[in-house]
Amino acid sequence: MILLDAAGLTVTRPERPLFSEVDLTLSSGDRVAVVGLNGSGKSTLLRVLTGAVVPAEGTLRRGRGARVVAVDQDRGLPAGTVRSAIGAEGEGAWAAEAVADRLGLTPLLDREGTTLSGGQATRVALARALAEVGRPGEGDDAVLLVLDEPTNHLDIDAIAWLEERLAAHRGGLLMVSHDRHVLDRVTTRILELDRGRGHVHEGGYASYLEARAERAERAATEERVRRNLARRELAWLRRGAPARTSKSKARVASATATVEARPEAPARASDDLPLHHGTPRLGDQVVELHGVGHRWDDAGPWLFRGVDLALDPRERLGLVGPNGAGKSTLVDVLAGRLDPAEGRVVRGRTAEVAVYDQSGLDVDPARRVADVVAGPHRDADWSDAALLEAFWFDADAQRAPVGLLSGGERRRLQLLLTLRARPNVLLLDEPTNDLDLDTLRVLEDFLDDWPGALVVVSHDRALLERTVDDVLVVDDATDGRRLPGGYAAWEEGRRSGRTQGRAGSAAPRADRSAPAPRTRGAAAPPSRRPPGHLHKLLKEAEGAVRRLERRRDELTGALAAGTADHTAMAEMGRDLAATEAELAAAEDTWLELAEEADR
Template identity: 45%
Template sequence: MVNLVNLESVSKSYGVRPLLDDVSLGVAAGDRIGVVGLNGGGKTTLLEVLARIAEPDSGRVSHTRDLRIAVVTQRSDLTEGTVRDAVLSHYTAEHEWAADARVRSIVDGLGISALGLESEVGRLSGGERRRVALAAALVGELDLVVLDEPTNHLDVEGVRWLADHLIARQIALVVVTHDRWFLDTVCTQTWEVVGGRVEQYEGGYADWVFARAERARLAATAEEKRRNLARKELAWLQRGAKARTSKPRYRVEAAEALIADVPAPRDSVELLAFARRRLGKTVLELEDVSLDAGPKPLLDDVTWRIGPGDRIGLVGVNGSGKTTLLRLLAGDTTPKAGRRIEGKTVRLAHLRQELDDLPGDLRVLQAVEDVAARVQLGKQELSASQLAEKLGFPPARQWTPVDDLSGGERRRLQLVRLLMAEPNVLLLDEPTNDLDIDTLQQLEDLLDSWPGTLVVVSHDRYLVERICDTVVALLGDGKVTHLPGGIEEYLDRRAGAPVKAAPKRAEPTPAKVNAAERRAAGKELARLERKLDSLHDKESRLHTALAEAATDPDRLLKLDAELKAVVAEKDEVEQRWLETSELVE
């Protein structure tokens, strides 16, 4: 494939801090690359240098001739003209763009029609302007699109539309995002910006997690804390998340060996028992409640009971009333009719999208210790400093004055202070905003073992599937609708597709065999298992021999040929074992 963009020995610093240090890489036609890394680590800088928005301090950035590129960064902020001017300026008449199925799909899929084509861009919210900028970039004929956090202002439905659109377009993509479902669904490569370098991995999020954990295991030099988090994340991917990529068998075996001693991410039975002891039978209840959100009814005579240990994900399109419903549950909004009931032992914490007042005269650690010095989160006891570090404040940053924090850091501090109060009911409104993937893993690790009741509003599909046991939706009918099929059922309902109440994988019907055939199959199965054990031992010995023959090219070639033959035979025997095992079940 022809490279569209090349970076050769590129370096870029801000102040004395090098964000890119002698980086060389390329983007080829059709590549779909996800960029990950810590906040402030250089992801946006990499995008801006790659797109020639920012000049490198040294090195060379080259684009292929006549490259058609669109860039939407977090600094892309339209302020003038109408929505039509921004998105459809290439078209002189309505019928021209309306006749183009791709443009119609973009206008509808990103909610541009709902904003109003004649609306003034300057009067839209920041999130709405970002959606307009994204639509304006996508309507053109492109070779490469460069996006910085494009999912931040999209609901779950919009995120899936964007993923489907980018895959169908078959254009090259470089995207910074913390949305792990999006990374796994769209991206075929992952770049990690760390310490001024760009580490390159094949595959999306799941493959990146495995590769990073495997590198740490083999090198035995990575921090134990990060390695344990990666192993727990692998346990989740292996046991809880739907497989989204096909992996070679050796990778599956290696992953299983890596996570063999990792406990399940969450012991739901134990946490439920603990939650009942802390909360009793009554937690939060809405009884015959009606509530309006602006001119529209949000709830119409709804009864909803949230019990101890319930872990609920709340989904709906932007503007459906999710934040208003959280405020009602928190007691900040009074219903038009009906009543809200709160249990006597409830200690409620509500993470709002708006920034609460923080003590600006204190430093970060002091602001956390102002709530408590230590906290018990399930079986974990953490100091104020340890919890702050888990949520993105390394020790050096903990002495920063609160007034000097960015908006994202202030929101993280708000979350740390909420958790330090040891609530037993958490209402979280978009908790993943401004969190990088490492901090998201830390948050999920905390919430996995948190024994309380949780209601979370988030466009981060991965987070909802990871930490919630139940999904409910606001579908605009005045009800709170339980979705047994989770987010996939929600998306099907929104698309008008038939809904499967309990999706199950169709299993092949086993062949009918008589007793004699079953006995013969049993003997064959035992023989195949012995053969597999023998081949596995032989494979291990060949790996050892290859390592010892590193300086002998001729022996390496011979051993490599033997290994390939053993692996091929092992695959064949495994297939026969699978087929035979069906006869004895």
């Protein structure tokens, strides 16, 4: 059945239209994701479709008998306990409690909703919505479930469970999400908001990327054809008879304007983050933890204990484990923002540590964006404007108060301020929350070439796969056990039951005073490399391909510009040929490793 039909939706804001002429029809079984750059209007569109915001133009019709269950970014909770908020009282309470348990809320059921953190409130709102929908298959085909960033503040196990739950939903699903695994495994269509227009792509995340690339290539081809036609028209007109009529002159002016017109500007001027240059050199000693443990009071339980860790100058480490295990607390210890309850922290003299965490921006929402970047002791100047443009803040956004920025734009501003300090040790605590997909891909490319040490806490599986070589497991069973091979090796070990950190195989709490011994999986067959090692090689090969592609594009652009002298142009031509040969070899290596991984 048709749950919702929208036609010609248009929403404006004071500076410019947010989006216009957006059409969407949702039926039972449709699972649609809305994607786009931060500030493109994704959350606003969801609120329009649920009826919370009235559009400037357009029509919205809901199917007969259809009902909407929504969770937006304003996670308001009713007064009372978490148990009452999710409906875990009276008949059928067991179903709501089961959802709460999968989202890690069982310890919070008797807490007052007003005492919860933002992340906890997010999980409660999601649990309430899922409980209201009911069990999959039980009359939920008339329900449109609307979720705005539902994976924020969930751990990896909860996200995997949510994937299955959403895939089993028989009604309609409309969501904003940056989680690429969820997009690829759950959605049947993707609605992209791009420069004020909506584009619908059939399929999941991979299909969306292919269709988007085809659209960009088609637009470039159409632009070339248009300009060539206009040039030919202008040349023909100028070769005409000397006695021009006013009509001929008007055609000349029109053709000239067409030739000189510029195509629509890209959504973002650049696909690279700045600030790699000037990163201070990092010595051999970075940050070391010796027997570190922490708890919040002398009688309370230990979050972690016996953690020994020495960061390498080129560290690529992920911290993984369930919510509440102490990952963010461990990041605070590494950063020097928290003294551990026991153990020693040794920090190298050259270590410049910066943290990009979940706390968000702590600034006056009335301050202008440019003034926040300039700081309290000077006025904003051209250098601040250039830096903001590099992080995709246009002139309007630079003059806007921070309070008017979207959640993703505020997170991007926070990232700018973190990187501007030029650290050589970067600690990222849930960096993907509220960032758009394009920013995530650019951030991953940036971290590939990051010259310092990197520690990442994230529930985003794609980010972990791209950025870390090893993981440090923090959970009830294992405190601070380092596993080589990154996220893929850890997940493989959990699935096969070969790690002590696997759910359901917890070690006794009394043994938490010492780090757990490393365990190795069963030996791989002689004809195969271990999965963790293979994943690391594949990631290195992928990084080599991207670096060579960037070098090839730089040389191609320099040759096309033709601004160098003859000798320099010849040298660049030789460099380009060598780079293309290296790129072909790197692509062959990547393909061989990818085929081995598939086998």
